[in-house]
Amino acid sequence: MNIFILNAGRCGSSTFVQACKHISNFSAAHESRSTLTGDLRLAYPDNHIEADNRLCWMLGRLDQKYGNDAYYVHLTRDRQASVESFVKRMDYGIMRAYREGILMGGQQQSALEIASDYMNTVSRNISLFLKGKDHTMMFNLENASSDFVDFWNWIGAQGELDKALAEWQIRYNASV
Template identity: 50%
Template sequence: MSRPGFENVFVLNTGRCGSTTLARACAHLTSHGAGHETRTHLTGPDRLAYPSPHIEADNRLSWFLGRLDETWGDRAAYVHLTRDPEAVARSFVARPNPGILRAYRTGILLGAGWKAPAPDPLVLARDYVDTVTANIRHFLRDKSRVMELRLETLEDDLPRFLDWIGATGDLAAARAEIAHRHNATPEA
């Protein structure tokens, strides 16, 4: 079982930074359940009613941080998973389905896609990455259980993360999973 206080682990991120890969690595654990965007279709209290102990990687949690704090607060551990911001922005722009970036452009920025001139997609993606990163950093400022992981060093950092949460299971398979690129943006 996980260490006391590590009831759940939330992997906060912008997207396009290895969250699918990390979730697949954590799926090899027996000490924790693990998932990637498992409750995105739910509303109200159900949206954040994760089983325990569980590791959840979901970039959309950055828009639920107030409710995440009310529901889990400092009982959970938090990982801020990052990647070079320019690489993240370029990955978003290169995606065939713009997904959350389209929602940011047309919903959060309220019509940025309809007014002339339309924003440059890379400028928009950079703004999204900066906004979500700032939201996450602000949320984490008063949390006592926080770890930062970077996609660029994830292979080396994974053992530290697994030890931090007291993980058990097939740790070799978890480490091997990191070597695969999951949900990678297709190369042009």
């Protein structure tokens, strides 16, 4: 079984994977195939947990390959906190790609407007993708301690839950 942590970014996906590394019956990685194209891009091993915010742009391909057989988590964070974090990263990564590629320069909008538009777009893409899927879970960063226990049980995880929960006390990939 494959598990995909779908998210907009800036919501704890790095921490999620660090926690999942304490699961012994699944491998886990963050953006492990993000530089690949074609069939290789989505060629994840069996029993793997993957968090990659770029998957929100490949949902059609993800559905074609994994469909209703995979488990999907929609990882979110307080919207305003995510937007503010993206504003700090406007000049690189996914925000630069969104501003320059999708919005064709985004010169008329403020960084706050662009980050907010990105969050709206990605959240709605993920919500629509999950509609009708049998194996979905909402996971909120602000409830990580309880939501992760639910996730652990939902996937039948084995390993060291106490160590996994301790990871949620560490801020990985935090914005400055």
